Amino acid sequence: MQIVLLGTAAGGGSPQWNCNCSVCASVRAHAAGTVFRTQSSVAISADGHNWFLLNASPDLRGQLERFAPLHPGKATKRDSRIEGVLLTNADLDHTLGLLLMREGGRIPVHATSKVRDALVHAISIGPVLEAFCGVKWIRPPRRLSPLRRRDGTESGLLYQVVGLRGKPPRFAPGAKTFSPGHSIGFRIQDQRTGGRLLFLPDVAGIEPPLIKSMSDCDVLLFDGTFWSEDEMRKSGVGQATAAAMGHWPMAGPNGSLKLLATLPVRHKVYVHLNNTNPVLLENSAEHRAVRRAGVTIGRDGMKLKI
Amino acid sequence: MQIVLLGTAAGGGSPQWNCNCSVCASVRAHAAGTVFRTQSSVAISADGHNWFLLNASPDLRGQLERFAPLHPGKATKRDSRIEGVLLTNADLDHTLGLLLMREGGRIPVHATSKVRDALVHAISIGPVLEAFCGVKWIRPPRRLSPLRRRDGTESGLLYQVVGLRGKPPRFAPGAKTFSPGHSIGFRIQDQRTGGRLLFLPDVAGIEPPLIKSMSDCDVLLFDGTFWSEDEMRKSGVGQATAAAMGHWPMAGPNGSLKLLATLPVRHKVYVHLNNTNPVLLENSAEHRAVRRAGVTIGRDGMKLKI
Numbered sequence: 001m002q003i004v005l006l007g008t009a010a011g012g013g014s015p016q017w018n019c020n021c022s023v024c025a026s027v028r029a030h031a032a033g034t035v036f037r038t039q040s041s042v043a044i045s046a047d048g049h050n051w052f053l054l055n056a057s058p059d060l061r062g063q064l065e066r067f068a069p070l071h072p073g074k075a076t077k078r079d080s081r082i083e084g085v086l087l088t089n090a091d092l093d094h095t096l097g098l099l100l101m102r103e104g105g106r107i108p109v110h111a112t113s114k115v116r117d118a119l120v121h122a123i124s125i126g127p128v129l130e131a132f133c134g135v136k137w138i139r140p141p142r143r144l145s146p147l148r149r150r151d152g153t154e155s156g157l158l159y160q161v162v163g164l165r166g167k168p169p170r171f172a173p174g175a176k177t178f179s180p181g182h183s184i185g186f187r188i189q190d191q192r193t194g195g196r197l198l199f200l201p202d203v204a205g206i207e208p209p210l211i212k213s214m215s216d217c218d219v220l221l222f223d224g225t226f227w228s229e230d231e232m233r234k235s236g237v238g239q240a241t242a243a244a245m246g247h248w249p250m251a252g253p254n255g256s257l258k259l260l261a262t263l264p265v266r267h268k269v270y271v272h273l274n275n276t277n278p279v280l281l282e283n284s285a286e287h288r289a290v291r292r293a294g295v296t297i298g299r300d301g302m303k304l305k306i
Numbered sequence: 307m308q309i310v311l312l313g314t315a316a317g318g319g320s321p322q323w324n325c326n327c328s329v330c331a332s333v334r335a336h337a338a339g340t341v342f343r344t345q346s347s348v349a350i351s352a353d354g355h356n357w358f359l360l361n362a363s364p365d366l367r368g369q370l371e372r373f374a375p376l377h378p379g380k381a382t383k384r385d386s387r388i389e390g391v392l393l394t395n396a397d398l399d400h401t402l403g404l405l406l407m408r409e410g411g412r413i414p415v416h417a418t419s420k421v422r423d424a425l426v427h428a429i430s431i432g433p434v435l436e437a438f439c440g441v442k443w444i445r446p447p448r449r450l451s452p453l454r455r456r457d458g459t460e461s462g463l464l465y466q467v468v469g470l471r472g473k474p475p476r477f478a479p480g481a482k483t484f485s486p487g488h489s490i491g492f493r494i495q496d497q498r499t500g501g502r503l504l505f506l507p508d509v510a511g512i513e514p515p516l517i518k519s520m521s522d523c524d525v526l527l528f529d530g531t532f533w534s535e536d537e538m539r540k541s542g543v544g545q546a547t548a549a550a551m552g553h554w555p556m557a558g559p560n561g562s563l564k565l566l567a568t569l570p571v572r573h574k575v576y577v578h579l580n581n582t583n584p585v586l587l588e589n590s591a592e593h594r595a596v597r598r599a600g601v602t603i604g605r606d607g608m609k610l611k612i
Contacts, residue, residue, distance in 0.1 A: 011409075017370045018378050018386045018410045028377060036371075058406060062368060064323045065342075071334060072324050077542040080324045092405060092434075099398060100364060103317075104324045124430045124477075128398075131477040171437040236383040 001157065001190035001306050002045045003197060003219060006053075006063040007038035008298035010225050010274040011093035013059065021235040021276050033282030037300055038063055039093045040201055040272040042221065043070060046156025046190050050149055053085045054186065054199050056097030066301070083149040084108035086140065086159070088202050089183040090118035090169045098125055102132035108150060110140045112161070114168070114181035122172035144189060158189045162213075165204050167246050176244075178204065183246065185210075187217070195306025197221070201272040204246045206254065215263050218306040222260060224270025224297065227251050227277050227286050235276040250279070250290065261293035266306075271298040307463065307496035307612050308351045309503060309525055312359075312369035313344035314604035316531050316580040317399035319365060327541040327582050339588030343606050344369055345399045346507055346578040348527065349376060352462025352496050356455055359391045360492065360505050362403030372607070389455040390414035392446065392465070394508050395489040396424035396475045404431055408438035414456060416446045418467070420474070420487035428478035450495060464495045468519075471510050473552050482550075484510065489552065491516075493523070501612025503527070507578040510552045512560065521569050524612040528566060530576025530603065533557050533583050533592050541582040556585070556596065567599035572612075577604040 007013075014037040015024035027034045038059035045051045051070060057063065064070045072079035085107060087094060098119075101107050107129065111119070116137050120126035129135050140161045147157040166183020168175050185200040198217035203210070214220060225247035232238035232245075242249040250257040250270070260268050270290065273279065278286040279297050290297055313319075320343040321330035333340045344365035351357045357376060363369065370376045378385035391413060393400060404425075407413050413435065417425070422443050426432035435441050446467045453463040472489020474481050491506040504523035509516070520526060531553035538544035548555040556563040556576070566574050576596065579585065584592040585603050596603055 013367055015371070016409060017367055017406070018384050020378050020380055020383050020385060025380075028371070058364070058402075059367065061319055061323055061365065065321070065334070072326050074326055074331075077326050078324050079326060092408070096364075096402070096405060099402060100323070102398070103322060122430070123434050124428070128429050128477040131481070171434040175437070 001195045002048055003304040004043045004067060005298050005302040006041040006043055007057050007059050008271050008273055008300055009037035009039050010272045012275055013037060013039050014275040014280055016275040019275055021237050023280050024275050026281055035299055050083045050155055051081050052083055055088060055094035056085050057093055058096040060097030060100045080104045084110055086110040086186055087115050089166060090115045095119060102129055104133055106134040106136050108136045108138055110138045112181045112184060118169055118172045156191050158191060160187050162187055203248045205248045215265060217265055219267040219304050220265045221269050221271045223247055224273045226274055227279055231276050257293050260295050267304055269296040269298045307501045308354055309610040310349045310373060311604050311608040312347040312349055313363050313365055314577050314579055314606055315343035315345050316578045318581055319343060319345050320581040320586055322581040325581055327543050329586050330581050332587055341605055356389045356461055357387050358389055361394055361400035362391050363399055364402040366403030366406045386410045389461060390416055392492055393417040393421050395472060396421045401425060408435055410439055412440040412442050414442045414444055416444045418487045418490060424475055424478045462497050464497060466493050468493055509554045511554045521571060523571055525573040525610050526571045527575050527577045529553055530579045532580055533585055537582050563599050566601050573610055575602045575604045
């Protein structure tokens with residue numbers, strides 16, 4: 001399986017258009033040890049020809065242009081190598097990219113019924129797309145099953161939902177209430193190589209059954225939104241805590257880094273990094289702590305093969 | 307008045323993610339005489355500090371980062387120099403950028419009641435933004451009036467609606483029926499210098515009262531979507547005609563180029579160029595014809611001062 005990190009920042013990207021926090025200011029000034037990051041999305045493929053997106057970010061247009069294997073094939077005037085989009089939730093930074101695919105064919109969107117409801121009723125992405133390409137909604141399976149191409153043939157990848165505690169997106173009813181189905185992860189396996197990817201960009205906190213299964217992969221792409229619980233306040237840009245925003249911070253005795261450090265997984269990578277996260281500065285103590293723990297901080301364009 | 311073309315392509319940008327037409331293929335291959343273009347948006351300012359956007363494109367995030375005067379001021383942690391967004395219609399390539407401004411303060415959006423209706427009811431951009439920053443809807447005036455900053459003070463610019471024949475966006479009810487208010491232009495004047503901008507990125511066809519007033523400006527930014535009426539078909543990417551899509555093509559005895567060539571206007575610039583338009587290739591006969599007529603083909607980053 002080929003895995004390409006198209007974008008590695010959380011909502012707003014890094015830097016964020018209106019943010020002067022110390023991290024955004026450093027990135028915008030091209031300080032040493034910083035890079036620009038677009039919003040979180042991943043492309044995966046078993047054969048290098050047919051690709052699936054894991055979330056569709058608002059930065060999708062540039063992401064597709066920068067990664068040549070996702071350029072349209074040349075057999076027809078209009079073409080796409082994207083065989084489907086798998087959504088972990090209905091957040092804008094994961095779903096607005098669907099609207100940028102409106103000029104193509106009907107989009108196969110793999111989403112839970114709750115995510116679909118949010119995209120059809122709370123924000124009218126579903127109905128709007130019907131005036132263009134349309135959407136083929138697909139309920140992702142609970143058990144490892146073939147991930148199919150547009151034409152129904154097998155892609156060479158198997159996939160299944162990883163259930164998580166999550167909330168509806170901020171623009172939907174009940175946005176502060178955690179319940180199952182609003183936010184999920186995906187487990188994906190290459191049928192030929194056996195390579196296993198665990199994609200968990202939105203993890204609200206420690207979940208014992210999840211932790212148990214987290215070693216069971218070769219690549220772990222994990223929620224790297226916040227370094228600390230009160231990062232927004234400390235950065236001077238807001239009051240919301242990491243917990244209130246549905247993200248498990250990295251730092252501290254109960255942080256995700258301590259757990260990730262112990263996992264016997266070949267590639268452990270933080271993705272969905274918020275623009276306030278000090279790990280984005282390569283000369284920060286926080287960045288060094290992550291690297292010392294054997295965990296990689298995702299960068300746009302990073303490629304993995306399993 | 308400072309005028310900056312943030313983006314100069316029509317919906318999809320150039321190249322478009324799924325398009326292999328000869329123009330997109332050349333641009334994607336970085337052929338000589340081609341440049342990448344993001345989707346159409348313009349920034350204007352009387353003082354170089356406080357800016358207004360003319361349409362908010364899906365590429366807004368990158369456009370703001372690439373133009374330093376639109377970076378946030380450094381006095382506060384979160385800031386923006388954007389004092390409002392003026393919309394010519396509710397098309398996705400003109401409005402999705404509003405969602406990318408959700409992390410900031412309430413957005414002053416200057417739009418007709420029909421454009422507002424489309425953004426609130428046909429696509430829920432309005433309601434979704436209410437869960438974040440909110441929108442302050444402002445009805446743009448029929449007579450030249452002060453364009454005000456967020457705090458109510460005058461910006462140094464005057465503005466007024468230019469009425470046009472237009473249609474609702476494709477995703478809204480009655481999308482094929484032309485009637486007033488769905489698509490407008492703007493006339494903008496600098497109070498100090500007297501410099502006059504006429505912004506007309508969506509012109510469905512020849513309108514005699516409009517033509518009469520088109521000479522009455524120093525900068526004319528004009529609909530450059532299509533070269534010819536049947537360009538989509540000739541490019542092999544669709545059947546819709548320019549007229550059906552609400553755009554007046556450049557070519558031919560009744561085309562916009564013939565008219566623009568005659569206008570005694572200092573800067574005549576085509577914007578909102580569709581990715582199929584052969585004028586995007588600088589070595590094309592069409593490109594040369596436009597230049598020979600004294601008209602400029604807009605490029606991202608182009609600056610004008612009047």
